[in-house]
Amino acid sequence: MAATPQPPPLHGRVVLGYDGSKPADRALEYAVDEAVRRRTGLEILCGDPWTPPAPAGEGLSAEGYRTRYRATRDMVDQAAEQARKLSPGLTVVASVTIEDAAKSLVQCSRTAGLTVVGTRGHGGFAGLLLGSVSQRVAARSESPLMVVRGDDGLRDRPRGTVLVGVQSNTDEAAVRFGFEEAQHRNAALHVLHAWQFPPLKPTPHLVPPGGPLQRDAEDEAVRRASQAVPRYAVSSHRDAYPDVRVVTDDICGSPSAALVEASKKADVIVLTAHRNPHRAGLHLGPVSHAVLHHAHCPVVLIPSA
Template structure:
């Protein structure tokens, strides 16, 4: 049986180095192989001599091998017992990593790369993967809080169900508590006609809150039986989801969200909440798109 993989992309930058260490720890607690990927994309200037072209390719290849060697040493320094493989790929790293994500348990990247040029606060590779990868993508933004919980956003949608499954698996494998966060407002709860038409639609004080707490309990039904060793805290908060999740990320070791965007354009493949937490969360963020067969 082929060992599942945790894939991490690196370009040798400091954010990528942090991502490699995080991926190594994930591989250790998840029991997967770690595959470290560095991609080189040599495009010679027009009219360059063949000898210079070959020299440029050789130098780029040697530099890539050095990046991979250092990254492997870094990974083994934090998780000495894991199975580490390295891949020196050719071409744009975005489609390379997206293709590898098809068979990966998760794909890990830093929030920005060596160029230091980002769109907003998210690098081009991490932005591409969170919209195009087929499996979960973990973007390492800041150093997580040691011993902090895994926080997952729960709203009853299909992507949130996939995120919940990933979060429970993470907490069960790597230890620590889990916080299931459900944010709501009067605008997110559809009005229900009263049984007596003469009565107002207005709810009694606390009735909406109680209803949302019941909904959260229903959405988590069965998970405690499947993962009995995971301590779960349910939070139903009256707040906008992005603000609630970003606030919760301050003390979390990982924030997990589902990607509920739609459409063929990359910008529409992430929901607004996912985009917000990827740019502003205070801990690593896992975006879970799920798979066509529904497995994680």
């Protein structure tokens, strides 16, 4: 009789949100890779896409619910077996819960080292539309969240670069994660800051106060400050990761467009999940939202402090 798999360590494990779809199967491969790199275990979690037994004559019967649960259990067990084939010796546990899928993943993120989900093209994660379950996970995850998207052959033909987008010194956690990921992958680290000149302030004068020379000086000050952002971001981590080759870069232009374009040459892009707590619920910022929809490689969102 086969031994019951021991659960992976609670803290630091990789958690995969799984629903049996093709994108989820692709995310499974990435989740296995990440667990191996981190020398930790993998938990494959299928949350509740169904409803509890309804009263007689309303919705799914109790027997129908049990049948559906058993089928889901078999599906997740098969996924766990596939993960073990991809990496013999990896500790893998299959979990099925009757709790809401997004709520379960967010709860797991409190102790996970990384949570992984799949995505279909420009739509949602593993068949779930952006703005529903998937956005709840992206907006509320309490640990790094990897959204697997991009070219199908990327996993087998790595580009050798981890890309980190930085906005300011508040992105320190994303930079640290980028260094760790680059070291795990034996890849280069590309830290990119995209910036834009502040708009001209309305003035009743045809010539701005101080004249064009003052405006030129102000623009140059903005340029120099922006160029310093990525260099400052990596400065405190270089000694801890001496073997990681680092490239810092700045681009004057749309942050979303610059990061999406740079993702064509990256294996993964890392961003801070800047969230807007002042709207109803938590919402991702416009740059994170755009990159999630259009990046050419997997995206890792790091919770903001």
